[in-house]
Amino acid sequence: MREVTNATLEFLVLALRISMIFLLYFFLFQVVRIVGRELRVLGSTAAASGGSGAAAASAYGRLSIISPGQTGLPGGKEFALGPVNTIGRRPDNDIVLNDSFISTEHALLEWRGDSWWLEDLGSTNGSFINDIEVTAPTPVSYGDVIRIGRVELKLSR
Numbered sequence: 001m002r003e004v005t006n007a008t009l010e011f012l013v014l015a016l017r018i019s020m021i022f023l024l025y026f027f028l029f030q031v032v033r034i035v036g037r038e039l040r041v042l043g044s045t046a047a048a049s050g051g052s053g054a055a056a057a058s059a060y061g062r063l064s065i066i067s068p069g070q071t072g073l074p075g076g077k078e079f080a081l082g083p084v085n086t087i088g089r090r091p092d093n094d095i096v097l098n099d100s101f102i103s104t105e106h107a108l109l110e111w112r113g114d115s116w117w118l119e120d121l122g123s124t125n126g127s128f129i130n131d132i133e134v135t136a137p138t139p140v141s142y143g144d145v146i147r148i149g150r151v152e153l154k155l156s157r
Contacts, residue, residue, distance in 0.1 A: 069150030
C-alpha cells in the first residue's frame with residue numbers, strides 16, 4: 001500500500017512540474033506575442049507619421065481622415081496603406097480607430113490586382129462607400145469616401 005501511495009505521490013509531483021513548465025512557456029509566449037503586437041503598432045504609427053517605412057507603404061496610397069468621429073484623432077491625419085489593411089478598434093489592426101461605433105475588426109481594405117476593395121467584416125454599424133452600404137467586397141476608387149462607424153476617410157494616392 002505504501003508503494004502505491006509513493007507512486008501516486010511521485011506521479012502527482014511530476015504532473016505538477018510539467019504543468020508549471022507548461023504555464024511558464026505559455027506565459028513567455030503571451031509576453032512575446034504582446035511585445036510583437038506593440039512593435040507592429042509602433043511601426044505602423046511611425047510609417048503613418050512619415051517614418052522610414054512610409055515610402056514603401058505609401059506606394060499604395062493613403063487614407064485621410066475627413067471626419068474623426070470620437071476617435072480623438074485630428075482631421076487630415078493620414079494613414080499610409082499597404083496591400084492589405086485591417087481597420088478597427090483593436091490595437092493590432094493596421095488602421096486603429098478608437099470609436100465606440102467601430103467594431104474591433106470592422107473592415108478590410110485590400111489591393112487586388114489593379115484596384116482597391118473594401119469588405120465589411122461583420123461589423124455592428126456597417127461600412128459605407130460614398131454613403132452606400134458595403135454588403136459584399138466592393139471596389140473603391142481614389143477619391144471615394146469610406147465611412148467606418150462615425151469616421152469618414154478619403155482614399156487618395
